[in-house]
Amino acid sequence: MMLAPPFWKGIAMVMHNPFTPSFGIIPPYMAGREDLIEELSNAFSNGLGDPNLSTIVSGPRGSGKTALLSFVAEEAASQGWISANTTAATGMLEDILDQATVAARDFLDSLDDKKLKGITIGQFVGFEWENEAPRSGNWRTQMNALLDQLAEHEVGLLITVDEVRVDLEEMRQLARVYQHFVREGRKVALLMAGLPYAVSSLLSDESVSFLRRARKHALGRIPDNDVRDAMNLTIVQGGRAISPAALDTAVRAVDGFPYMMQLVGYRIWAERPASEEISPDDVSRGVELARREMMEGILECAYRELSKGDKRFLAAMLPDAKDSSLADIAERMGVKSNYASQYKRRLLEQGVIGEYQKGYVRFDMPSFREYLQTQLEG
Numbered sequence: 001m002m003l004a005p006p007f008w009k010g011i012a013m014v015m016h017n018p019f020t021p022s023f024g025i026i027p028p029y030m031a032g033r034e035d036l037i038e039e040l041s042n043a044f045s046n047g048l049g050d051p052n053l054s055t056i057v058s059g060p061r062g063s064g065k066t067a068l069l070s071f072v073a074e075e076a077a078s079q080g081w082i083s084a085n086t087t088a089a090t091g092m093l094e095d096i097l098d099q100a101t102v103a104a105r106d107f108l109d110s111l112d113d114k115k116l117k118g119i120t121i122g123q124f125v126g127f128e129w130e131n132e133a134p135r136s137g138n139w140r141t142q143m144n145a146l147l148d149q150l151a152e153h154e155v156g157l158l159i160t161v162d163e164v165r166v167d168l169e170e171m172r173q174l175a176r177v178y179q180h181f182v183r184e185g186r187k188v189a190l191l192m193a194g195l196p197y198a199v200s201s202l203l204s205d206e207s208v209s210f211l212r213r214a215r216k217h218a219l220g221r222i223p224d225n226d227v228r229d230a231m232n233l234t235i236v237q238g239g240r241a242i243s244p245a246a247l248d249t250a251v252r253a254v255d256g257f258p259y260m261m262q263l264v265g266y267r268i269w270a271e272r273p274a275s276e277e278i279s280p281d282d283v284s285r286g287v288e289l290a291r292r293e294m295m296e297g298i299l300e301c302a303y304r305e306l307s308k309g310d311k312r313f314l315a316a317m318l319p320d321a322k323d324s325s326l327a328d329i330a331e332r333m334g335v336k337s338n339y340a341s342q343y344k345r346r347l348l349e350q351g352v353i354g355e356y357q358k359g360y361v362r363f364d365m366p367s368f369r370e371y372l373q374t375q376l377e378g
């Protein structure tokens with residue numbers, strides 16, 4: 001049978017939009033996290049004793065915590081580790097055990113047939129049995145049994161916990177048992193992520209003081225150069241182009257914020273997806289849409305969590321173009337500066353403001369200043 005010429009012949013190809021403005025999705029390019037990713041990935045090859053094997057990252061909503069956990073879990077897999085990925089909630093320990101069991105079985109399944117028949121069939125059957133028979137022993141005992149089997153193949157287990165919370169007994173139990181794993185010299189890693197205030201309250205909890213030894217990373221704003229490279233690569237790999245001037249405008253609108261980078265990228269791409277190049281007009285329209293979405297999503301959420309005092313503090317920052325001194329803020333609020341400091345701490349923990357110079361703060365979430373202004377006027 002003769003095939004008709006493709007119906008789309010002569011019609012411009014519409015390229016798939018490569019940006020990922022959804023929470024928890026690994027973007028095509030992880031901007032500005034190279035050092036952290038490298039440290040973590042070295043830790044998997046170094047194995048036992050590398051301090052980065054226990055790491056906790058903090059950052060506001062949209063700073064890329066969940067994407068980082070997933071990315072690092074994939075990195076670990078490429079180095080022969082398996083992972084159990086969970087979110088801090090009731091049932092998380094059971095979830096970790098289930099996932100680790102499934103991942104371990106998949107790993108053993110993937111070993112070549114010869115090896116499977118010759119050497120590992122015993123362990124393989126062991127897993128089957130363990131999965132189907134009623135489980136016995138507490139969580140630690142069951143995890144130990146699994147880790148023993150993994151150890152025979154020198155496979156490490158990475159546990160990732162997203163959205164950590166201190167008010168959860170299972171979180172504390174995990175920290176305690178993990179400490180035993182480490183002491184027993186097991187090949188384990190623990191990577192946790194959470195909002196800044198959740199992480200700082202977890203770390204100040206006596207019952208999990210072991211976690212204070214974990215490496216801490218704050219996912220801050222991404223340098224403009226990294227945003228520029230990542231956006232450009234995403235666009236070019238996606239089959240289109242953007243002029244340096246248009247790209248600069250987009251980068252400025254992103255303001256170092258990962259979620260905003262995806263929103264801006266997605267919107268400027270979607271303006272005229274069939275054209276070869278993203279034009280300055282596409283950028284100005286797309287940026288406008290992205291700003292609006294950003295307001296509706298992140299900013300509204302963050303604003304709802306502010307107390308009256310938080311809002312007064314932020315309002316007292318508005319007269320300054322960029323940095324505000326704590327002394328000025330206190331004066332404008334009509335309070336003592338140690339009182340103002342309490343609000344400063346809360347707002348720093350929530351990621352709304354940043355302190356880049358001692359005694360000076362500035363808005364740390366893009367567009368939050370404008371959003372606050374409209375809220376306070378309205």
Ligand SMILES: Nc1ncnc2c1ncn2[C@@H]1O[C@H](COP(=O)(O)OP(=O)(O)O)[C@@H](O)[C@H]1O
Binds near residue numbers: 023
């Ligand atoms: N390093 C990064 N570079 C570019 N985009 C990123 C990066 N990390 C995350 N993103 C994107 O940002 C958005 C928020 O990421 P997510 O991991 O869900 O944030 P969080 O868990 O901190 O709220 C997603 O659209 C994701 O694709």
Ligand SMILES: [Mg+2]
Binds near residue numbers: 067
């Ligand atoms: Mg998340």
